Amino acid sequence: MYRFPEVGSLDFPKASFSKKSMSSTDCFLPNGVNLEDLLEGLRSLSWGAADILMAYARGSKPPYGFPMELEIEDNPGGPVSAADLAVNSWLLDGINSKFPTATWKLLSEENAKEEFVEGLSACNGWIWILDPLDGTKDFIKGTGEYAVHLALVNDHHLKMGVVLIPEKEELWFGVLGEGAWCENRLGEKRNVKFSNRTQISEMILVASKSHRDKTLSQLMERISPGETKGIGSVGCKVGTILRGEADFYISLSGKTAPKDWDMAAPEAVLRAAGGGFTHADGRPLSYNKDNYEQRGCLIVSHGKNHDLICKLAEDEIKKLDPFFEI
Ligand SMILES: Nc1ncnc2c1ncn2[C@@H]1O[C@H](COP(=O)(O)O)[C@@H](OP(=O)(O)O)[C@H]1O
Ligand SMILES: [Mg+2]
Known part of the structure; x- marks a missing residue:
């Protein structure tokens, strides 16, 4: 079985994604979770989240029955809007219903306070760490610089991550030890393109x-x-x-x-x-x-x-x- 590198080990795996190189059998995931099914589930959840956020950003009716009004609550930790809460429940419900038997826990920015009380912060094993709306201040200001984050962690170590940037129609995936790539809504893939600047x-x-x-x-x-x-x-x-x-x-x-x-x-x-x-x-x-x-x-x-x-x-x-x- 493939073992993922530890967090922080800078062993620079290959930058491009090749579907051939990644099979669900060599990927270290929770029991009963297949990589292809997981990626498919994450794609549909992510583009659904993009639809919700882009509707709120444009003042139009969000899909899936979420309330129209973009209410904003000012908290000491930063503003929380109806869009944060809608995507939070979209992701939590979506992961639970798409993978009902998976043995992972779910931690998100919006449920962290309750979960902290229950000691989730110290838990080992599999856990999703979610930010339903990263860049809430920019979202409210309308700069378009906001994202959705989903990360899968095992025993405090990262295994994979998804970063959705709705306004650029970019869905970035990264599987530690395997590679990273970007998809658009049609599922067309492109590779990471780092700059060559080193000075x-x-x-x-x-x-x-x-x-x-x-x-x-x-x-x-x-x-x-x-x-x-x-x-x-x-x-x-x-x-x-x-x-x-x-x-x-x-x-x-x-x-x-x-x-x-x-x-x-x-x-x-x-x-x-x-x-x-x-x-x-x-x-x-x-x-x-x-x-x-x-x-x-x-x-x-x-x-x-x-x-x-x-x-x-x-x-x-x-x-x-x-x-x-x-
Ligand atoms: N010094 C800091 N203190 C608290 N939060 C910070 C922070 N730097 C960045 N963040 C958080 O990181 C996200 C991006 O911030 P920024 O746009 O300033 O880089 C924001 O998350 P949320 O929008 O999810 O609350 C923000 O709250
Ligand atoms: Mg954030």
Whole structure:
């Protein structure tokens, strides 16, 4: 049986997807789950989610009986809209009904509070980590920079991820150790296309627009890339790297931190494609632990000079804040 590499091991598997190379027999999945059926189920759930979100984004009636009104609740952890809640229930119900016998648990940004009480954060075994709407602030503003994340984790290690970017008609899949690819609504596939830029002075850095404190701004300035772009949603930022439009992304926690559901699926797709996704000291991320926070300085890149970017970021952050926990 094929064993997937551990999270964080930068062994750069092949970047392209070949259907021939992937069979349901050599893929390590929960008992009774077949890879082809899983991919098919994820395709229909994802495009259904795209229909719901795009309807809300355009002010038209969402399908599947979800309410028309885009109500928005302002919470300390960020806004939650009717679109977040609709896609949350679409995904949770959909996974349960498509795979009724699978022995996995379901954790999503929207059910995390209840599940945390039940101790799901510490659970071993199979678990889906879902972000029904990543980039809610951008969704509300209407920039189109929003995504849906689904990641499958076993014993705290990533196995596969799906990142849907509705406004670009892109459905990215990544199976660790197998490869990553993009599909459109017709199921037409294309490969990841990383850029060839490796000189920091010509590389393009993407970062959050709405979570950019003084330390992150100073760090970005000190790293001094060729260009810097502010993009909403972690999935959309990683999408720019997968398309070769950008080269690396830096996430820095401050008073708040991104969570498992922000990082898990984008990491799975990027690493399955051969990219790098680590803390600046090279440590891998680990999922569904304690409070689901992904604190520290995270470096996400096309993988061609990941160690160099990490070293530079680590040195600079130590100068800016010697107490920062990388
Ligand atoms: N420093 C931080 N603190 C809290 N959340 C963060 C964060 N950086 C990123 N995120 C989360 O990551 C997602 C993308 O953020 P951004 O667009 O700023 O990069 C958002 O998720 P949600 O939209 O799912 O809440 C946001 O809440
Ligand atoms: Mg999110």
